[in-house]
Amino acid sequence: MKRFVTFVRKEFYHVFRDNKTLLLLFGLPVAQIVLFGFALTNEIKNSKIVVADHARDEVSFQIIEKLSASRYFEIESTLLNNAEIEEYFKRGDIKLAVVFPNKLQQELSSDHVSQIQVIADATDPNTASTLTSYVSSIINDYQQDLNISLGFPVxxxxxxxxxxxxxLKGTTNFVPGVMALVLLLVCVLMTSVSIVKEKEKGTMELLLVSPMQPFVxxxxxxxxxxxxxxINLTVIVIMSVFLLGMPLKGSVVLLYTMSSIFILCALSLGxxxxxxxxxxxxxxxxxxxxxMLPTVLFSGFMFPLENMPLPLQWFANIVPSKWYYNMVKAIMIKGVGITAIWKEATILMGMTIVLLIISFKKFKIRMS
Structure with missing residues (x-):
């Protein structure tokens, strides 16, 4: 029994002296709890919306107050016209817009009925359906309170x-996500294996002593x-458009240009x-x-990024597929031009340059 206890104690010593094992034992459960508890949820919170208050009366003011107090929404701006609302949607700055009609309170007093327009960005149909149901619920709650205060039903x-x-086709959401996932995995995987294969076979030495420069x-x-x-991109686009009914409202040239930047970024990472x-x-x-995991978790096509804690939202900014996913949705579904996606394109180009520089710096011209 004493020997058995000694062996058990020895095994404990091995575990506690190995930092990698400790990280696997205790760090992995903590990371999973944080991800699945705070980040990986389909509940929508803190979604950015705009309000066009053409009524400017007591009823519209009180509804706006309820929307603002809700944990589901963050009001970006008010007093917008229809053209400004469309620009907000094209840039992807908002998920939803609420438009109050003229004479809202007057219509409720005279006709006892009025309408409030709720416009949602349905490129993500699940998010759009959820947000519109939130707004409808808030309006219904206010309506019940108003009926009590007025003494007659409105x-x-x-x-x-x-x-x-x-x-509300699901293809508008998962097709851009699949494009980002496939291109990133194929480019990174194939490129990362290519140089390592040369090292393992011993042919890298022959390449290094050749007249070719390491850059070449x-x-x-x-x-x-x-x-x-x-070619992979072309196959995906053709299948998405003709088999799945995915719209292609924007420029094909712009789509391929932005995809080329993303492919270069993925190749640099590989x-x-x-x-x-x-x-x-x-x-x-x-x-x-x-x-795979950062693309699935932090690109935004499976889990809303605005639900995640701020550190995870900041981490999502260094995932290239997040920016490409946003660009593909904007080009194919919204039909926007370069003026609406220049920020995402610039970030991807910057990532590509940085990754290429680091790759050249780490490339060893002498094999040890």
Whole structure:
């Protein structure tokens, strides 16, 4: 029994002396609780909306106060005209708009009925349906209180309009997400394995002693996967449009240009991984697990980013697929031009340049 206790104590010592094992034992459960408890939820909170108050009376003011007090909404602006509302939607700054008609209070007093227009960005149909139901519930609650205070029944009818996707097709949400996921995984995985394979086979030494510069060697590894990724993109777009009914309202040239920037960013990330690892297994593991999970969790196509704690929202900003996902939705569904997505394009270009510079710095011209 004493020997058994000694072996158990020895095993405890091994565990507590190994920082990686401790991190796996205690860090992983904590991380999962934080992610699944705070981030990975389909409940919509803190969604940005705008209000066009054409009535400017007591009823509209009280409803706006209730919307503002709700934890579901953050009012970005008020007193907007229809053209300004459309620009907000095209830029992706808001999820929903509430438009109050002229003489709202007067209509309720005379006709006992009036309408409030609720416009939702239905590129994400689940979010749009949830937000419109929240607004309708708030208006209904206010209507009940108003009936009690007035002493006679009135009816405020939310007139719901689903913008860009009136039929609430799910393809408008998951197709851009699948495009981002497929292109990122293919580019990163194939490129990361390419240089590592040369190291394992021992042919990297032959490449390094050749007249080719290291810069040319790295670029030559990426170019084939760039064109193969464009073919992948073409197949996805054709299948999405003709088989799934995905709209393509924007410029095809702009879509391919932005996709090319994203592909270059993914290839740069793959080159960085390949220059940082010495085995194909390690490169594949980092590429698959390190890229798939952030894309699924932090790009916004499965879980709303505004629900997540601020540190996770900040982390999402360094995930390239988040910016590409937003651009694809804006181009294909909303039909916007470069003026609406220049911010996302600039960020992706900056990421690409930084990753390429780091990749060149980490590329070893001498094999140890």
């Amino acid at each position: 009816q405020i009818v939310p007139e719901v309009r689903m913008l860009y996707n009136p039929n 060697i790295i670029i030559s590894k990426a170019i084939p996967y760039f064109f193969l990724s464009l 080159l960085l991984i390949s220059n940082s690892t010495n085995s194909q297994q390690a490169a594949m593991l980092i590429s698959l697990m390190g890229m």
